[in-house]
C-alpha cells in the first residue's frame with residue numbers, strides 16, 4: 001500500500017468516525033469534566049491528561065514540517081503558525097491557567113484523544129507540508145484565505161476570553177461550578193466551544209483542503225453534542241440560570 005492510499009483511507013474513515021461520534025455523543029457524553037462518571041477505569045490528574053493528550057498536536061506538525069521541502073513557503077508557514085498558536089496555548093498554558101487542581105479524568109479519555117490527535121495531525125500536516133498541492137503566494141490575497149484567517153483569529157480570541165471567564169469563577173482550592181457571566185456568556189452557555197469551532201472553520205477555509213475540513217467536522221461532531229449537554233446541565237443545576245441564554249448560537253440554539 002502506498003502512503004497516498006493509506007492517507008485516503010484514513011481521511012475517509014475520519015469523516016465516518018465524525019458521523020458516528022456526532023450521533024453517539026448526544027447519548028453518551030464523553031466522561032470528563034462535569035460529565036465525568038464512575039466506571040471508565042483508572043484515572044490520571046486532569047492537568048497531565050490535557051498536556052499528554054494535546055502533545056501530538058504540537059509534535060506531529062513540527063516533525064512533518066521539519067521533514068518537508070516546503071519549510072520556506074510563506075503560506076505553509078502562516079498555516080503552521082495558526083495551528084501552533086492554538087495548540088501551544090492549549091497544551092502548555094491552558095492546563096495551568098484553569099483551576100484543575102484535584103481534578104482527574106479517565107485514562108481512557110486521554111488515550112483516545114492522544115491517538116485521534118496523532119491521526120488528525122498526521123492527515124493535516126502531511127497534506128500541507130508534503131502530499132497536497134503547493135500554495136502559490138497569490139493564495140495570500142485569496143478571499144478564502146483572508147476570511148479564514150480572520151475567522152480563526154476571532155475564534156481564538158473568543159475561545160481564550162471565554163476560558164479566562166471560566167478560570168476566574170473558582171477561587172484557589174474550589175472545585176465546584178458557578179454561572180459564568182460576561183462576554184458571549186450573556187447569550188450562550190458555551191462560547192469557548194463557539195470560538196473553537198470558528199477557529200477550525202476559519203482554518204479549513206484558509207487551507208481549502210479535505211483534511212482541514214475533516215478536522216472542522218470532527219471538532220463540530222465533538223463540541224455540538226457537548227454544548228447541548230452542558231447547556232441542559234446548567235438549566236438543571238441553577239434555578240436562576242438566564243432564561244434567554246442559548247447553547248451555542250446566540251438567539252438560535
Ligand SMILES: NC(=O)c1ccc[n+]([C@@H]2O[C@H](COP(=O)([O-])OP(=O)(O)OC[C@H]3O[C@@H](n4cnc5c(N)ncnc54)[C@H](OP(=O)(O)O)[C@@H]3O)[C@@H](O)[C@H]2O)c1
Pocket residue numbers: 032033034098099100103159163166167169170175176177178179180192193196218219220222223226
Ligand atoms: N477541537 C475539539 O474537538 C475539542 C474537543 C473538546 C474540547 N475542546 C476545547 O477544549 C477546551 C476545554 O473543553 P471542555 O469540554 O473541558 O470545556 P468546559 O467544560 O467548558 O471546561 C473548561 C474548564 O472550565 C471549568 N469550568 C467549566 N464550566 C465551569 C463553571 N460553570 N464553573 C467553574 N468552572 C467551570 C472546567 O472545570 P471541570 O474540568 O472541573 O469541569 C474546565 O477546567 C475548550 O476550549 C474546548 O473548545 C476542543
